[in-house]
Amino acid sequence: MTALAAKEAEATEAEAPPAPEPAAPEPERDEPRRIAAADKDDRIVQAGSAAGSLGLVWILYYRVLPTEGALGFVLCWYAAFLALYVLLTLRRRGRVVLADRLAATVIRSGAIVVGAALATVIASTFWRGREALSHWNFYTQDLVFDDSTDLSQGGMLHAVIGTLEMMLLSIAVALPLGVACAVFMSEVGGRLSRLVRTVVEAMTALPSIAAGLFILIAGILLLGMEQSGFAAGLALAVMMLPIITRASDVVLRLVPGGLREASLALGASQWRTVWHVVLPTARPGLATALIIGVARGVGETSPVVLTAGYSNFVNANPFSGWQTSLPPFIYNNARLPEEEMIARAFGAASALLALVLLLFVVSRIVASHRKGGRS
Known part of the structure; x- marks a missing residue:
């Protein structure tokens, strides 16, 4: 019995599958080095x-x-x-x-x-400009006065009115055209869009005086327009248009393609997708594009002087008569020898900085506003 049991054990061991070999250890992976923050x-x-x-x-x-x-x-x-x-x-x-x-x-x-x-x-x-800014008449009067060395007389009211009207006119022209051109380049595409993009990129380097000369020749000399704030607004719009277009094109390209695909999959047309999906998503970026364009146009002097002239009195009608803005006002006062006029120039420059900041804040608030609250 012992011999028979030994033979059965040997047969069982021969039929049993070989024991699996121990797995080779996995190579150690280099863990990324973590750098502690400064203490x-x-x-x-x-x-x-x-x-x-x-x-x-x-x-x-x-x-x-x-x-x-x-x-x-x-x-x-x-x-x-x-x-x-x-x-x-x-x-x-x-x-x-x-x-x-x-x-x-x-x-x-x-x-x-x-x-x-x-x-x-x-x-x-x-x-x-603190000496000029400390006088209330600097905000409520124009430069029609007798004594240029008296800071209690005269102000920049006419230049502020001209600046606001020119910028509103230029925004009314450049913003819709710039956004529409950006939508055409980013959403429609094609050979014509590549040509438009090339022209827009070339126009971003357009000298400011060239925009003023274009309006002066094409609008005032050929079409018989009057030198006015409206003509200056058109010249500023020519300068702002490529800036707004290119910045808006970059912003629209950042909108995720999945949003467009989801809208089209639900049966919306392309123009509804652009109007209800793409543009609301890119609204904060479009506001930034507007601010970039306004910052380029609000500080220009030569286009305004060529197309609107220069005046020292208030003219609230941008479609008739000479009108001035803050940059020509600053230039004409800064080159005069009187210290009081130089103080007025720096005071107007301070007002221009504050105006740009105000426009930036307002545009950001409008861009972030949505139905039912703020984004």
């Missing part, structure tokens, strides 16, 4: 590098080397700050963290420089 120690190192480089560069720049000048001092300080910051960070964190910290520092420095430059321009404009 308190990193900020202390950054501040210490700035302070230490400031003292070192001040001693070398003003006490040891025969150098002078604020710009050179700032550039040398920044270079020394980066060098010291790199050495300290490399010693503490390593090369990978160093690259991240250095890139972040350079980007933040560039943002600070741009913001400081913008703030300096705005602050200096308001500061130079």
